[in-house]
Amino acid sequence: MADYCINVFLNQEQEKKLQDLGLGDNIKEIQGKRGVQVAMSEKDQKKLKKSFPDLEFSASNECVLPEQSQLTLLDIIFNVKSLDVMKFAITKLYNPLAGKALRSKVY
Numbered sequence: 001m002a003d004y005c006i007n008v009f010l011n012q013e014q015e016k017k018l019q020d021l022g023l024g025d026n027i028k029e030i031q032g033k034r035g036v037q038v039a040m041s042e043k044d045q046k047k048l049k050k051s052f053p054d055l056e057f058s059a060s061n062e063c064v065l066p067e068q069s070q071l072t073l074l075d076i077i078f079n080v081k082s083l084d085v086m087k088f089a090i091t092k093l094y095n096p097l098a099g100k101a102l103r104s105k106v107y
Helices: 012-020 042-051 067-080 086-093
Strands: 004-009 028-030 033-040
Touching: 004 042, 004 067, 012 067, 033 042, 033 067, 033 086, 042 086, 067 086
Parallel strands: none
Antiparallel strands: 004 033, 028 033
C-alpha cells in the first residue's frame, strides 16, 4: 500500500469506461461517492502540495485534486489502462513554479 492516495470520483460514464478497461474491481464507495484511489509516494505528495498549495490531505493521507487536474488524471488512467500511473501523471500535474513570484533580470 502506498503512503498517500488521490481519490478520483467518477460519474456513470467514467465508471463504465473503467469497467470496460477491466479496472471495475478497483471502483469502491469513497465518502459516499463512487470512485477509485490512485496510489502515490511521499515524493509525489510533496510535489502535489507545491503545485496545489490549498490541497488538503485527510488523516488517512487521502486527497482530492481540483476538477481539471482530476480529469487529466482520469485521461491518463484511460490511456494507460492502469491505476498505477503516478510516475507519468506527476509530470502532467506538477508545476514547479506554482506559488512563486515571477522574477525578471534587468540588464
